[in-house]
Amino acid sequence: xxTDALLPDRDLNLVLGSREIDPPVPGEVLVRVxxxxxCGSDLHVLxxxxxxxxxxATLGHEVAGTVEDCPGGEIAPGTTVVVDSRLPCxxxxxxxxxxxxxxxMTWLGESRPGGFARLLVVxxxxxxxxxxxxxxxxxxxxxxxxxxxxxxxxxxxxxxxxVLVVGYGPVGALVHLELLRRWPGLEVCVxxxxxxxxxxxxxxxxxxxxxxxxxxAGTAAAEEDGLPAGTEFALVVDTAGYPQSLAAASRAVAxxxxxxxxxxxxxxxxxxxxxxxxxxxxxxxxxxxxxELPEAVGVLACAPDRYRPLVTEAxxxxxxxxxLAELGRRPSVGKVVVRPWRD
Amino acid sequence: xxxxxDYLETxxxxxxxxxxxxxxxxxxxxxxxxxxxxxxxxxxxxxALASPSLSVNRYPEQAGVVEALASRVGTTPEHVVLxxxxxxxxxxxxxxxxxxxxxxxxxxxxxxxxATASLLSGAELRRVALREDGRHDLRAMARACAGASVAWLPxxxxxxxxxxxxxxxxxxxxxxxxxxxxxLDEAYRAFADPDLQPDVARLLxxxxxxxxxxxxxxxxxxxxxxxxxxxxxxxxxxxxxRSRPPFSVNAVALAAFQAAxxxxxxxxxxxxxxxxxxxxxxxxxxSNGVVYYPSQANFVTARLDASALGPALAATxxxxxxxxxxxxxxxxxxxIGWAPQMAVLRGVLxxxxxxxxxxPDSNTVxxxxxx
Numbered sequence: 005x006x007t008d009a010l011l012p013d014r015d016l017n018l019v020l021g022s023r024e025i026d027p028p029v030p031g032e033v034l035v036r037v038x039x040x041x042x043c044g045s046d047l048h049v050l051x052x053x054x055x056x057x058x059x060x061a062t063l064g065h066e067v068a069g070t071v072e073d074c075p076g077g078e079i080a081p082g083t084t085v086v087v088d089s090r091l092p093c094x095x096x097x098x099x100x101x102x103x104x105x106x107x108x109m110t111w112l113g114e115s116r117p118g119g120f121a122r123l124l125v126v127x128x129x130x131x132x133x134x135x136x137x138x139x140x141x142x143x144x145x146x147x148x149x150x151x152x153x154x155x156x157x158x159x160x161x162x163x164x165x166x167v168l169v170v171g172y173g174p175v176g177a178l179v180h181l182e183l184l185r186r187w188p189g190l191e192v193c194v195x196x197x198x199x200x201x202x203x204x205x206x207x208x209x210x211x212x213x214x215x216x217x218x219x220x221a222g223t224a225a226a227e228e229d230g231l232p233a234g235t236e237f238a239l240v241v242d243t244a245g246y247p248q249s250l251a252a253a254s255r256a257v258a259x260x261x262x263x264x265x266x267x268x269x270x271x272x273x274x275x276x277x278x279x280x281x282x283x284x285x286x287x288x289x290x291x292x293x294x295x296e297l298p299e300a301v302g303v304l305a306c307a308p309d310r311y312r313p314l315v316t317e318a319x320x321x322x323x324x325x326x327x328l329a330e331l332g333r334r335p336s337v338g339k340v341v342v343r344p345w346r347d
Numbered sequence: 348x349x350x351x352x353d354y355l356e357t358x359x360x361x362x363x364x365x366x367x368x369x370x371x372x373x374x375x376x377x378x379x380x381x382x383x384x385x386x387x388x389x390x391x392x393x394x395a396l397a398s399p400s401l402s403v404n405r406y407p408e409q410a411g412v413v414e415a416l417a418s419r420v421g422t423t424p425e426h427v428v429l430x431x432x433x434x435x436x437x438x439x440x441x442x443x444x445x446x447x448x449x450x451x452x453x454x455x456x457x458x459x460x461x462a463t464a465s466l467l468s469g470a471e472l473r474r475v476a477l478r479e480d481g482r483h484d485l486r487a488m489a490r491a492c493a494g495a496s497v498a499w500l501p502x503x504x505x506x507x508x509x510x511x512x513x514x515x516x517x518x519x520x521x522x523x524x525x526x527x528x529x530x531l532d533e534a535y536r537a538f539a540d541p542d543l544q545p546d547v548a549r550l551l552x553x554x555x556x557x558x559x560x561x562x563x564x565x566x567x568x569x570x571x572x573x574x575x576x577x578x579x580x581x582x583x584x585x586x587x588x589r590s591r592p593p594f595s596v597n598a599v600a601l602a603a604f605q606a607a608x609x610x611x612x613x614x615x616x617x618x619x620x621x622x623x624x625x626x627x628x629x630x631x632x633x634s635n636g637v638v639y640y641p642s643q644a645n646f647v648t649a650r651l652d653a654s655a656l657g658p659a660l661a662a663t664x665x666x667x668x669x670x671x672x673x674x675x676x677x678x679x680x681x682x683i684g685w686a687p688q689m690a691v692l693r694g695v696l697x698x699x700x701x702x703x704x705x706x707p708d709s710n711t712v713x714x715x716x717x718x
Binding site: 039137139141200203204206207208209309310312313315316317318319320322323341343346347 | 374376385386387389390391610612613615616619620659685686687688689690691693694695697698
């Protein structure tokens with residue numbers, strides 16, 4: 005069968021076309037994609053060609069849609085589902101601990117056709133059914149929300165003081181909401197240079213910290229930020245991933261605090277061991293998610309309006325090539341979603 | 348009983364029944380028929396509504412809200428009256444100033460509640476056709492105001508979304524007779540370009556026959572709680588307040604506004620999203636060859652066949668407002684909604700245009716270098 009799809013080729017030309025896909029066999033499910041979210045990693049692939057194992061590719065690993073066919077009968081046609089983006093090998097030492105620790109992890113879209121297509125075939129085990137009535141355009145946030153939940157789950161204890169989120173792209177915003185969901189009274193500050201993203205952070209209850217508002221050794225220096233001078237950040241979450249953002253986050257965290265690294269960055273950052281030792285700083289990494297996807301679906305289904313402001317752009321299939329090409333230099337406010345088919 | 352019914356029938360003769368926008372057959376995001384706020388109110392509003400400190404055993408206390416609204420306009424509380432939605436203000440004005448033998452001036456088509464309130468009072472309606480671009484013909488309206496008691500002037504206008512230029516409003520106010528009240532309805536003001544938002548404090552200082560009408564239903568996202576307000580000279584405000592039920596705005600609505608006012612970023616963000624999606628919709632309409640009124644409001648009114656478009660939209664869970672309800676047969680009013688819903692709508696429009704043009708659904712359309 006053929007499906008409409010966005011097809012980046014080996015030369016990184018993004019073509020709107022169609023591709024052949026194999027019909028589902030027992031154990032698989034055919035999903036009609038309603039919405040597919042655009043992740044920063046998709047933009048990285050479109051710019052670099054990294055990670056992709058086949059060409060032309062069909063990216064898109066944040067997917068919500070409807071079951072069209074399930075030959076094994078495990079899930080009823082018409083069910084709204086989200087798709088698990090992870091493709092762990094299931095055989096390595098990492099997988100024996102948790103899927104997120106797989107040594108050979110690949111992702112939907114990179115090793116097999118993903119969600120920027122009308123139709124998608126995945127294993128039945130890779131879909132999570134949504135409660136009846138869940139809006140697919142909200143459910144599409146489940147995958148990045150699961151990432152945010154997993155990141156926050158890496159904390160061993162509730163932050164004992166204010167939190168700083170560095171960068172307020174979609175993952176930063178989801179981390180913010182997840183922190184508040186778990187600890188409603190938590191004070192969350194945000195450092196974000198893009199005015200429209202900073203406004204979203206403010207609207208969702210964060211306080212803004214200007215770049216100049218960070219003092220040395222984990223304190224907020226500037227009363228102009230609305231923070232008492234000397235405010236200490238017990239937790240700094242790096243969702244920005246700009247060069248030196250980890251170094252900046254490490255400077256911003258209070259003694260005894262934690263830096264949670266969520267953003268991918270290939271830049272080497274100098275680390276001074278005595279800083280870690282003398283200030284007792286923990287730097288914690290995280291990748292993907294483990295069991296959080298069903299929980300994310302449940303959270304979104306229960307409180308769609310809480311997450312609605314995070315979806316800020318929606319593209320038709322024919323609108324996607326131009327906008328995806330410019331997203332790197334003209335970022336969106338929040339999550340961009342694509343409806344990858346034509347009426 | 349027959350006599351009573353006969354009498355009542357004469358009272359409402361010619362008064363159209365109000366037909367609210369239909370709900371979506373699917374999720375509420377698909378309701379693009381009532382110009383509501385797609386993101387809803389700020390989180391603080393929902394928290395305030397659930398707060399145990401919200402006391403409903405006491406009569407509502409309006410002073411704080413009146414003061415806050417007056418301050419936002421740059422005036423004093425004596426210039427502000429709260430009403431149960433801005434529609435209540437229409438009825439109050441009509442009750443006070445209109446009646447048999449008196450004349451109300453309106454655009455044609457007009458905001459329906461203005462006409463309804465005027466008709467119920469027994470007044471004569473003097474309708475002035477809109478300009479081709481959907482704006483009021485202010486010179487013709489000014490001429491029509493001779494001998495009239497009220498001129499209803501929504502800007503941006505509903506149902507066209509077109510806004511008058513502030514200098515034209517000023518010129519209009521200069522020539523309207525001093526005994527004709529001009530009701531400048533600014534329900535959609537927040538969605539207009541800044542240079543189309545008149546300085547109402549300045550206008551009010553110069554024109555005591557001006558009443559500015561506003562609502563918290565649109566950019567404040569409190570449509571379900573019914574809060575509106577009027578801004579005018581203190582003498583006029585005092586009279587309107589005297590004729591209004593004393594507690595027509597309830598305590599829950601007042602608490603909601605106070606919470607909403609504490610999160611200006613939410614309102615600003617919501618307005619910016621609406622303006623962005625409005626631009627996208629207008630571009631899509633233009634590229635599909637659909638005529639529309641360039642809008643300064645949170646809706647766009649386009650020349651589309653509602654009966655033809657309706658089923659295709661309904662299949663996507665989307666409902667828009669037929670122009671027949673609004674005095675514009677052959678047109679459709681599309682409220683600006685949440686981004687995914689608007690993309691769905693653009694898809695339906697594009698699909699309709701393709702069918703109309705009998706264009707084949709070819710595959711390869713665009714080639715763009717990756718980001």
